Amino acid sequence: MARAHVTRTLALGAAALLSLAGGWLYMRFIGNDGTSLLDVLRTALFTLVGFWLVWGGVAGVLGILAPPRRVQRRPGRPHGMTAILMPVYNEDAAASFSRVAAMNRSIVALGLADRFHFAILSDTNSAEVAADEIVWFEQLLAEPLAEGRLFYRRRERNIGKKAGNIEDFISRSGGAYDYALILDADSLMDGATIAAMAARMDDDPRLGLLQTVPEVIHAHSLFGRVMQFSAAYLSPYFARGTALMQGEEGPYWGHNAIVRVPAFAASCGLPVLSGKPPAGGHILSHDYVEAALLSRANWKVEVDPYLGGSYEEGPENLIEYAKRDRRWCQGNLQHRRVLGAPGLKVWSRFTFVQGIMAYAASPLWLALLAASILAAALPSKYWWRDNETGIWVLAVAVAIALLLPKFLILVRSALGGRNRGFGGTIRATLSVVAEIVISTLLAPIMLCFQSKAVVEILLGLDGGWPATNRDEGRVTLSTAFAASWWVTVAGASVLAISTAFASDLVPWLLPVALPAIGAPLLIAATSRGISSGRKPLLFTTTSETAPAPIIVEQQRIFLSWTQQGPAPADAALAGAATVHA
Amino acid sequence: MKHDRSDVFSGALPDAPLAMPKQVLERRRSSLLLTLRAAFAAALPRF
Numbered sequence: 001m002a003r004a005h006v007t008r009t010l011a012l013g014a015a016a017l018l019s020l021a022g023g024w025l026y027m028r029f030i031g032n033d034g035t036s037l038l039d040v041l042r043t044a045l046f047t048l049v050g051f052w053l054v055w056g057g058v059a060g061v062l063g064i065l066a067p068p069r070r071v072q073r074r075p076g077r078p079h080g081m082t083a084i085l086m087p088v089y090n091e092d093a094a095a096s097f098s099r100v101a102a103m104n105r106s107i108v109a110l111g112l113a114d115r116f117h118f119a120i121l122s123d124t125n126s127a128e129v130a131a132d133e134i135v136w137f138e139q140l141l142a143e144p145l146a147e148g149r150l151f152y153r154r155r156e157r158n159i160g161k162k163a164g165n166i167e168d169f170i171s172r173s174g175g176a177y178d179y180a181l182i183l184d185a186d187s188l189m190d191g192a193t194i195a196a197m198a199a200r201m202d203d204d205p206r207l208g209l210l211q212t213v214p215e216v217i218h219a220h221s222l223f224g225r226v227m228q229f230s231a232a233y234l235s236p237y238f239a240r241g242t243a244l245m246q247g248e249e250g251p252y253w254g255h256n257a258i259v260r261v262p263a264f265a266a267s268c269g270l271p272v273l274s275g276k277p278p279a280g281g282h283i284l285s286h287d288y289v290e291a292a293l294l295s296r297a298n299w300k301v302e303v304d305p306y307l308g309g310s311y312e313e314g315p316e317n318l319i320e321y322a323k324r325d326r327r328w329c330q331g332n333l334q335h336r337r338v339l340g341a342p343g344l345k346v347w348s349r350f351t352f353v354q355g356i357m358a359y360a361a362s363p364l365w366l367a368l369l370a371a372s373i374l375a376a377a378l379p380s381k382y383w384w385r386d387n388e389t390g391i392w393v394l395a396v397a398v399a400i401a402l403l404l405p406k407f408l409i410l411v412r413s414a415l416g417g418r419n420r421g422f423g424g425t426i427r428a429t430l431s432v433v434a435e436i437v438i439s440t441l442l443a444p445i446m447l448c449f450q451s452k453a454v455v456e457i458l459l460g461l462d463g464g465w466p467a468t469n470r471d472e473g474r475v476t477l478s479t480a481f482a483a484s485w486w487v488t489v490a491g492a493s494v495l496a497i498s499t500a501f502a503s504d505l506v507p508w509l510l511p512v513a514l515p516a517i518g519a520p521l522l523i524a525a526t527s528r529g530i531s532s533g534r535k536p537l538l539f540t541t542t543s544e545t546a547p548a549p550i551i552v553e554q555q556r557i558f559l560s561w562t563q564q565g566p567a568p569a570d571a572a573l574a575g576a577a578t579v580h581a
Numbered sequence: 582m583k584h585d586r587s588d589v590f591s592g593a594l595p596d597a598p599l600a601m602p603k604q605v606l607e608r609r610r611s612s613l614l615l616t617l618r619a620a621f622a623a624a625l626p627r628f
Contacts, residue, residue, distance in 0.1 A: 119594060151593060153594055167601055172597075173594045173596070173597050173599075174597065174598070176597035265599045265601045268604070269604055270603070270604065271603045271604060271605070271606055273606070274607060293604055338606045338607070341607070342605060342608060
């Protein structure tokens with residue numbers, strides 16, 4: 001743990017120093033004709049948002065410098081009993097249950113069936129989807145050694161949403177299990193990984209939670225494939241860097257993680273916050289809070305970025321991404337209510353602040369933009385004319401903070417032979433460059449969506465609990481326009497105002513304003529899938545070039561199920577399914 | 582292990598309740614006014 005303290009202190013110091021240096025540089029060139037109150041405000045905003053920008057980069061660089069993978073002994077047979085929980089909420093039952101079937105086969109093949117049970121915990125409130133779930137559960141019961149090991153129950157009132165769903169299971173059945181592996185409806189994990197995680201819990205009685213870093217799979221659209229590539233190629237390094245800093249006070253991302261049931265039960269009963277949503281009510285982003293509560297009770301919470309065999313699926317277009325982001329934004333901003341909770345570790349409080357700033361930074365960037373236009377529009381306030389070198393130095397510094405970690409990952413992957421799984425070094429390089437271009441084009445649109453979400457939440461508008469539409473792919477131009485016309489208007493307004501009052505700024509604003517103006521086009525274009533049968537040139541990942549057996553098995557099961565249709569209902573098996581209020 | 586094939590609940594989720602006490606996350610705000618109100622509420626008879 002001492003190593004984590006040293007690492008996080010050094011990382012925080014580096015991020016603070018670099019952002020202060022950036023702020024000083026910024027102040028130098030904006031204040032070259034005298035410093036006004038507006039200049040001070042702009043510098044403060046720049047330094048604050050710059051800190052979070054640099055902070056992300058520092059995690060990436062740390063991950064690149066992280067020591068190589070520890071040699072882990074082959075895990076023995078787990079002693080503890082594990083419940084593998086899959087909470088579902090109006091999902092595609094055939095797809096979700098086929099993942100359970102694949103994981104079950106993987107565990108049965110390892111000869112560990114007696115150590116692992118599966119429970120599908122449904123919060124579905126659509127009668128049609130609920131009927132589908134029963135039908136596909138009966139199909140699932142035809143899987144090897146299913147009887148007495150595979151369970152399904154549906155709550156008719158989904159109190160507390162996902163956290164309430166898990167809590168309901170633990171309150172009713174938690175005493176039968178030592179560990180619970182918590183999944184999402186789109187989670188898929190290899191049996192060997194699951195067994196290794198349970199064995200780690202056996203070996204370390206202080207370990208309260210072990211989180212994996214799931215790899216995104218099955219993306220079809222350009223947007224989805226960019227996210228998939230980014231998650232597979234870049235995220236592991238950022239996760240390693242973050243893990244170095246977190247030590248035993250690591251994260252919980254709500255799925256693809258194992259918890260020690262007695263520790264979780266004793267420490268993680270979430271209260272309903274006083275007041276109405278979005279600030280009060282049930283805690284939406286429960287995972288961060290549960291990790292903090294386990295740490296408060298002195299349980300170790302660790303993330304292991306080296307554990308493979310952990311997968312999830314991601315949104316296929318920017319609208320679905322923004323819907324999910326709206327929910328996460330509301331959850332993270334709600335954490336301001338628990339920042340002062342008694343007894344939390346300092347790092348847990350910092351993690352809450354980090355989560356809040358992940359969204360609050362967007363309106364702050366917009367505020368910086370507005371203040372810059374205002375400053376340039378004021379008489380005799382040419383913000384860079386007398387000091388062109390300064391703006392270039394600053395632009396290069398920001399570019400380095402954003403891009404350096406990605407290029408370092410590329411170099412390290414080339415040297416270590418990792419690029420082979422991503423189509424070779426040339427294709428990996430092209431993919432990284434294309435990822436930078438596409439994420440730069442989409443960033444202003446995401447900035448607008450996030451800023452809107454923050455403003456809505458601060459105005460007290462509750463986003464509710466929309467079901468995730470995981471298969472929704474292609475977006476038509478009219479749908480994209482309906483969702484983002486206001487982004488176009490905002491981009492055009494910024495450009496018009498700056499052309500009229502601050503024409504010097506226009507070239508610098510174009511990279512932000514033009515993508516915003518073209519938001520509907522970009523959203524529709526990036527939602528398009530690749531032609532079937534064509535091998536994509538870019539964004540190749542190892543899950544495509546050499547898919548893990550569990551991925552192949554799940555696809556095979558899903559195809560055979562959906563082509564044949566569900567098996568006829570078997571009344572004798574109905575006892576494994578329960579419904580309660 | 583509590584849960585094995587001979588368990589009477591092997592056909593459905595095991596009946597093995599585990600308490601999950603609610604944690605304290607919000608600090609209680611106290612003020613002179615709230616203290617006085619609580620004291621009066623406790624002292625005065627209810628009608």
